[in-house]
Amino acid sequence: xxxxxxxxxxxxxxxxxxxxxxxxxxxxxxxxxxxxxxxxxxxxxxxxxxxxxxxxxxxxxxxxxxxxxxxxxxxxxxxxxxxxxxxxxxxxxxxxxxxxxxxxxxxxxxxxxxxxxxxxxxxxxxxxxxxxxxxxxxxxxxxxxxxxxxxxxxxxxxxxxxxxxxxxxxxxxxxxxxxxxxxxxxxxxxxxxxxxxxxxxxxxxxxxxxxxxxxxxxxxxxxxxxxxxxxxxxxxxxxxxxxxxxxxxxxxxxxxxxxxxxxxxxxxxxxxxxxxxxxxxxxxxxxxxxxxxxxxxxxxxxxxxxxxxxxxxxxxxxxxxxxxxxxxxxxxxxxxxxxxxxxxxxxxxxxxxxxxxxxxxxxxxxxxxxxxxxxxxxxxxxxxxxxxxxxxxxxxxxxxxxxxxxxxxxxxxxxxxxxxxxxxxxxxxxxxxxxxxxxxxxxxxxxxxxxxxxx
Ligand code: SF4
Numbered sequence: 001x002x003x004x005x006x007x008x009x010x011x012x013x014x015x016x017x018x019x020x021x022x023x024x025x026x027x028x029x030x031x032x033x034x035x036x037x038x039x040x041x042x043x044x045x046x047x048x049x050x051x052x053x054x055x056x057x058x059x060x061x062x063x064x065x066x067x068x069x070x071x072x073x074x075x076x077x078x079x080x081x082x083x084x085x086x087x088x089x090x091x092x093x094x095x096x097x098x099x100x101x102x103x104x105x106x107x108x109x110x111x112x113x114x115x116x117x118x119x120x121x122x123x124x125x126x127x128x129x130x131x132x133x134x135x136x137x138x139x140x141x142x143x144x145x146x147x148x149x150x151x152x153x154x155x156x157x158x159x160x161x162x163x164x165x166x167x168x169x170x171x172x173x174x175x176x177x178x179x180x181x182x183x184x185x186x187x188x189x190x191x192x193x194x195x196x197x198x199x200x201x202x203x204x205x206x207x208x209x210x211x212x213x214x215x216x217x218x219x220x221x222x223x224x225x226x227x228x229x230x231x232x233x234x235x236x237x238x239x240x241x242x243x244x245x246x247x248x249x250x251x252x253x254x255x256x257x258x259x260x261x262x263x264x265x266x267x268x269x270x271x272x273x274x275x276x277x278x279x280x281x282x283x284x285x286x287x288x289x290x291x292x293x294x295x296x297x298x299x300x301x302x303x304x305x306x307x308x309x310x311x312x313x314x315x316x317x318x319x320x321x322x323x324x325x326x327x328x329x330x331x332x333x334x335x336x337x338x339x340x341x342x343x344x345x346x347x348x349x350x351x352x353x354x355x356x357x358x359x360x361x362x363x364x365x366x367x368x369x370x371x372x373x374x375x376x377x378x379x380x381x382x383x384x385x386x387x388x389x390x391x392x393x394x395x396x397x398x399x400x401x402x403x404x405x406x407x408x409x410x411x412x413x414x415x416x417x418x419x420x421x422x423x424x425x426x427x428x429x430x431x432x433x434x435x436x437x438x439x440x441x442x443x444x445x446x447x448x449x450x451x452x453x454x455x
Contacts, residue, residue, distance in 0.1 A: 001323075004345065004348075006320070006321035006322075007313075007321040010317050016152075017316055020315060020318060024314070030257065030258025031309065031359065034258040044251055044361075045360075045363050046363065048248060048300075048363070049297075049363040049364075051247065055240065056236070056296060059236070063205075063235060066208055066238055067281075068208070069206065069209075073207075073208045073209070073270040075279055076277070078280045080280055081284075082283065083113035086284065087113055087115055087118040089280050093230055094194075094195055097227065098194075099194040101192055101194050102125065102195045103193040104127065104133075106130040106132075106218075107197065111325045127193070129190070129222060130214065131150075131216060134186065135149070135153060135158055136149050136150050138161050143319070144327065146328075147303070154173065158173065159172065159174075162178055162181060166182070186218070190222060190225050193226050194227065198229065198231050199233065201248075202237060203233055203239070204245070206242060208269070211245060213249070213265050214263070215259075217263065227274075228277075229271065231277070231278070231280070233279060233280070235282060245265075249265055251302070252304050252361065294369065295337060295372070298330065298333045301330050301364060303326075304361055306356075306359040307328055309359075310356060311328055311356055312351055317349070324343060324346065329366045330360075332346035332349055332370055332373070333366065333370060340376075341381055344377045347373035347377060348374060352370065412440075415439045
């Protein structure tokens with residue numbers, strides 16, 4: 001189904017839409033306050049964007065440098081061209097160590113590669129240890145947001161879910177009780193795990209080390225207890241030097257949740273004695289995206305989620321309506337690059353208001369890229385006849401001032417005099433959730449001419 005149809009399903013529950021919208025707007029406001037407290041915020045954004053542009057312009061060199069340094073640190077580096085290779089590599093490492101239980105901290109890359117079902121099909125238990133991720137895992141749902149994976153669930157729903165799966169007592173959605181129970185449940189899983197999988201937020205070419213940001217310390221807990229650590233990273237995650245972390249860590253948490261810094265920014269450099277550390281560097285369409293000049297800066301993304309929190313469409317349609325691993329504005333740029341036909345409705349799921357570009361910490365021109373995709377899609381993907389016809393007619397009307405004036409007059413007359421059931425018929429999608437503005441007498445053109453005459 002197209003995004004609009006999926007969004008219509010989400011919109012059936014009006015109370016949920018309101019609550020979802022408010023919850024994300026609250027996060028957006030926290031981001032604003034936090035960003036305004038940093039002097040030179042715009043300079044930081046410019047700097048981050050320039051660092052990322054530099055990395056992408058010389059990505060092959062930085063990747064090889066990172067690999068060499070990581071190897072020197074005693075880390076095994078693997079390269080995966082696509083999701084299938086990534087999953088096979090991870091499985092082969094686990095298989096070599098006869099691992100049957102894995103704990104995994106939040107990693108959008110492993111979601112992108114569908115690692116969990118792959119490992120589960122190979123008789124390996126994978127436990128997501130980020131609380132939000134664990135909630136959606138128990139609910140057998142994908143995350144609906146890249147930073148707040150269970151933002152679509154109310155605490156009362158989590159209460160019921162935990163009763164079913166963790167045997168908790170009914171608690172009326174008491175977050176403290178639910179969190180304490182989740183902690184007990186996860187501690188047990190950490191202690192029994194044979195291997196830990198993490199994502200990578202920033203990989204440092206200069207040192208071969210990498211940083212994983214979490215708010216729950218779950219990445220550290222998993223890695224410190226297990227014998228094998230596998231870190232899965234998209235190949236765009238590089239920064240040249242450790243000193244650049246100061247730029248990105250300041251931007252990331254503030255843009256994501258309004259926090260000054262993520263609770264844990266864990267640095268991993270080499271395996272502990274007697275343990276193994278692996279890094280799997282994944283392409284999976286990134287090289288192709290890099291080659292698309294109009295869309296290459298989408299690879300600057302540091303996955304803060306700010307563009308989702310601010311997007312009026314995302315807030316009112318929910319992350320699942322995008323049917324993509326990364327939802328929201330940035331997902332609507334990345335997904336068509338992976339499968340244009342399947343995701344062809346996503347670039348249209350935007351008002352092009354530009355709020356996403358305004359909040360993006362690495363200054364991706366998101367709304368302009370969405371507009372670019374639209375231009376590609378109308379040429380390459382067959383469009384519905386009705387849409388094509390309407391747009392053709394609209395194009396003619398807008399290009400002819402006489403026709404435009406006549407259409408405006410007719411529309412004003414209709415809105416004033418036609419019965420309500422006609423004005424708010426099924427065809428008027430805009431009028432579904434709001435009253436149309438009161439119709440004025442005359443248009444701007446008439447007003448202007450009258451004014452000129454009286455001067
Ligand atoms: S595109 Fe920008 S705002 Fe959106 S998730 Fe990525 S870094 Fe954050």
